[in-house]
Amino acid sequence: MDQKTHQPAQMSAETIVCARCGAVADGVPPTWICSVENGARRYFCDDCGRTNIRAIEGRLDSDWW
Template sequence: MTAPAAVCHRCGRMRSSVSDLEFLAWSSERTGGAVRWLCHVCSKTHVRDIEGKLPDEYWR
């Protein structure tokens, strides 16, 4: 069984449409047993939202 293709859950960009180097900048999140991906463009756009989810201990 193969893993499902990575697709950005914000914009729908497919993993197959980017280079391996760009894919390194994608972010993944596991919620409720499912993996959700953010492409490199959406990750950069929403970096503040991502950082806001980090626990307070991370910033000390």
């Protein structure tokens, strides 16, 4: 929240938000997971990635793991 205008803060092009929990990072952290779903790029933080790794791997063909 912008304290001057009391409006939601504007995020820069370098701000990445976790699609699951809403965690915010400046830039793209190298340990976050990136997924393209329905043509849209989505990022998932370390905690959400670790928590859901079985579901993520379950969607991959065995050639990928």
